[in-house]
Structures are given as C-alpha cells and as structure tokens.
Amino acid sequence: MNKVVEVLPDKEALIQRSLELVLAKMQAAIAHRGLCTIALSGGSTPKPLYEKIAQQNLPWDKIHVFWGDERYVPPTHPDSNERMARQAWLDQVPMPASNIHPMPTGSGDPAQDANLHEADLQAFFHTQPGEFPALDIILLGMGDDGHTASLFPHTDALQVRDRLITVGNKDGQPRLTFTAPLINQARTVIFVVAGASKRPALAQVFADVADDSQYPSRLIQPQGELWWLLDQAAGEEIQG
Ligand code: 6PG
16 A cells, blocks of 8 residues: 545645546546546535536546445435435436446345445456455545444444445444445545544544544555545644
C-alpha cells in the first residue's frame, strides 16, 4: 500500500481535486484494461463530485459502476445511495444500463440480497468463492464516528473476512456493504472527507495506535493506492 494524504483549502477545492484524481484513474484503467470498474460511496459529500463527473466527456460504455454500500431501502427512497448517484450522474449520461450494478435491496432479506450481489460480482469479475476481485477505484467517505462504507463501529460486518458483501448495521438499520477485504483488494481507494465534524475520528484513524473496531476506517489498508483527500476543516491536524 502507498498512502497519500492531501489537504485542500475548502470543500470546493476538495471536490475539484477528487474529480481530477478519479478521472486520471478512470483513464488509466481504460487505457490498460479496456474498462474501468468504480464503486461509489454514499452520503452527502460525494454528490457534487458525481455532478462534475457527469459533465465530463468519457467513454461511458467502458465504465462499470458499483456501490460500496447501500441502505436497505428501495432505489426510489430518499436515503438510497443508488438514487443519489443516478440523479447526480448516471441519469445525466448515456451509460448503458448494463454497466450499472446497484446493490439489490428488494427481497426483504438483507442477507439474501448480500449473497445475490456477491454472486453477481463473482460472475462479473469471473472470480471463485473466496477470491476477491480488484476494482479499479473504490470511493469512500468517513462518518463522524470513523465508519466507512457501512462498516460501523463494533458491528459483525467488521469481522467478515471470507465474503465480498455482507450486511452492515447502523443503529439497528440493515445496510449492504463491501467487506474490508474486498475494499482492500482495490487498485485505488480514495477517501473524500470534508468538515470539522470529521476531525476527531480522523485523528484516531491516523493515530499509530487506536481501536480498529471503534474506528473502522483504520481497517482500510489496500494492496494498491490509498488516497485521503481532505478539506482543511477536516484535515488541518493531519500530517501525510
Ligand atoms: C453512506 C456512506 C457512508 C458515508 C459516510 C460519510 O451510505 O452513508 O456510504 O459511509 O460515506 O457516512 O457520509 P457524509 O459524506 O454524508 O458525511
């Protein structure tokens, strides 16, 4: 793993830098392998980034979109990460529907949907059970509590090492999430984190010693590149 930390002066500069990095990694993936696989983060921070990506002139048929986690709600629900990304980006560009791989949340059984999505990923990436595919780019956010994707503090999802997808739990609400080992297999992981409310958790995530179960973003130590893109409000006390 090689870790790069960049602190940008404000949210707008953070989003612009995130765009530049994502575009560079997309173009490199397409140049090297003919396609780019990218997993999106949810929440509020990345929405302006997705809006900017939608304004680019990219080979949309060569880009495959996944999600690193999803709330267990229909894709029409206001809390849906799929809904946010479609509105901000995917509905604005001519990307083939078959290039968009949302996490299923329709069976009423999160564990069953997690298994279904895992099977879909294995089919797409031609991997066998127990084998972890390497996505080109995984975008991540970080909660005020130090969670990432839907790997929340002191939840069972943190311990899952033999699956690609598992069921996360936020205050009793089920979520589907990439597991830590799947995230760590990525070629490039990019955290995009903004705001002063993230500062205390960031201090723990970047500390030499802290509780990984309390601050699950510490579990993200990918084989490939790890980028932390922070705005000044979140990252002013962080050294690279
Ligand atoms: C989600 C996200 C989650 C998010 C963090 C940060 O489903 O909410 O995937 O991991 O990235 O909670 O959220 P904000 O960007 O809204 O602060």
